[in-house]
Amino acid sequence: MPRLEPRKRAIGLKIRSMEVDDLAPVFHLGEKLFTANTVPNLYRTWDEFEVVGLYQSDAEFCFVAEIEDLLAGFILGTVISKTKSAWKYGHLIWMGVAPSFARQGIADRLAKHFLETMLEEGVRMLIVDTEADNLPALQFFRKMGFTNPQEHIYMTMNLSGRQQAPPEKKGNGQVKK
């Protein structure tokens, strides 16, 4: 019978809160990971504003994984409190691990840290979304305990032919009526 190789575990892995100096490395790692294939929906686009915005609004729910001062991965989320519901929802918005550190349990450690933070925050339900064909992520989320996948259809309408010309300005800078 073939002997199974023991799964590699990241040595020296540290999970800590995201800091201002992490913004650029996190953004650049995300640029490599969130391609048009993994995140084709424009409703949430990976860009500098996404990372900076989450850091400004939800720093307490943003964590990085570090190995010997190298960024190995990150997890960024938020907490949603609906006025009509007593429940708090945790939203795991972005998670990524550098390909050179893949399958070493780094996402697992990040997600467990995130989960503990959500529990401390009084969150009753965690939400995550990903593309239906992102099999590594789906497998990961299932293993973590996410269940009950719901299908969601995105539709688009091209408005480029219907755009109005910007209003003309008079010599004094006022808009012509």
Ligand SMILES: CC(C)(COP(=O)(O)OP(=O)(O)OC[C@H]1O[C@@H](n2cnc3c(N)ncnc32)[C@H](O)[C@@H]1OP(=O)(O)O)[C@@H](O)C(=O)NCCC(=O)NCCS
């Ligand atoms: C999904 C992702 C975060 C997993 O990171 P990781 O650190 O490699 O994952 P882990 O080593 O912690 O894996 C834990 C479990 O997840 C599953 N898993 C992880 N990568 C997998 C892959 N490529 N194929 C199948 N299952 C996978 C396995 O069940 C694995 O357990 P095992 O190794 O004991 O079989 C990483 O592949 C990634 O960054 N993907 C691109 C970005 C992305 O899609 N993010 C999620 C949506 S925001």
